[in-house]
Amino acid sequence: MKKIKYLGMLLMMFAATASFVGCSEDDLDSKSIFDTNPIQRSEFDNWLLKNYVQEFNINFLYHYNDKEADQNYNVTPAQTDKAIAIAKLMQHMWLGAYVEAAGADFLKTYTPRVIQLSGSYKYDTNGQIVLGTAEQGMKVMFYGVNELDIDNVRVNSTDPYESKDTKPLDLNYWFFHTMHHEFCHIL
Template sequence: MKKIKYLGILLFSAAAVSFTGCSDDDLNPNSIFQTETGERSDFDKWLDKNFVEEYNLDFKYRYNDNETDRNYNVIPATYESSVAMAKLVRHVWLETYVDCVGKDFIRTYTPRVIQLIGSFQYKEGGGITAGSADQGMKVMLYGVNHLDLDNIVVDTEEPYNKSTSPLNLNYWYFHTMHHEFCHILTQTKSYSTDFQTISAGSYHATDWINVADENAPKQGFVSGYASGEYNEDFAETYAFYVTLSAEGWQKILDKAGETGAPIIQQKIDMVREYFKTSWGIDIDVMRSIVLRRSAEAATLDLRTLD
């Protein structure tokens, strides 16, 4: 699984209390626990309606130090970027599954929390983390302040477009979300163990980080991350397939060549069979919906609440 993800502090006023059997003293009717919450904004109410009530999903945009990896210095997401990302996630990701398999399906299996962070996590050596998840239950989306609301890019043609200026939402965010959702489904209903045998002996369990995405197809993997182990291989194969156009997917096969292409084709055939037999999902129909909604992203009003 792609790496990555409450503590309340109770303040008490100490009071000396003495007990001598039963007391006739009046009890203080006021609770020592703070039960009132701060004023909720229109955006908070919009999120309750469009995420909590609709999809059983808590969309968090306010910065919470306990939700982040303290090994990195990150900043809060801006209000403007948070509104935009919420509308993009709803349109391009959640509503894709609604169109394909219905709202009850996504309500049941979606990750429970999405947390926004304004900046990327910059790793030692120059790596960037823009999307990650914890056991498929909480998805972290970093770098949302890099969104250019007038230049929304969801590139479905280039498999490895890692651009951050403009920000390619497909590579950094939506690919990750489909990947993690695939993990949730395969943990609920297992796929055939035959998948493990396709690249048995070829996985880079300890050094997958050194396998460049562009070089992975020749070895039968859609990405360097897929070369780490078979569960990630399965989820990456699915995520790349449904977020890329036929032309984009063909570019991976072209890079794979005569050696890698048959291996990748065998894998996508097994992924297709699993989704069809286990969930009644035709991944080609899924892809057509993803592509349509991805193309519509640039036309959305991302500044106002509907």
């Protein structure tokens, strides 16, 4: 009982002390803690703003963002030239295909809100390459973007599951198949 009494007295003394020192006049700094400078966008960023954000409300992320990446894996950022190629391919082979087949309203309703590119592959616990992931119906992550050979574009129409060692990579298997596969998870 004595312990409770002493604890109560200690709390009362703390409250009384805090009431005397807690109220002082602070001068506010006129400089904002928030960056008010206009965002510097590249030509590609402006293209993404028009063709992804304004058109479909999709945030297309190609710079490495640790908050968007899976922290359990070591991945590298996508190279800008490869990100540009993938963004344009996705616009025609994924978004355009669904707009043509089901309409823009369908795509605006069901498309993921974030597309994130990773330059390197993610490997699962068995050592298998993960080409993409779909997370919570809101985000699609594409891996291995830096493996795209822009100068040697190749589409294998006879063997969609060829060896992963064949270079240049087959766009059907490594990218288009993954785009549609991950969108099916979202749907």
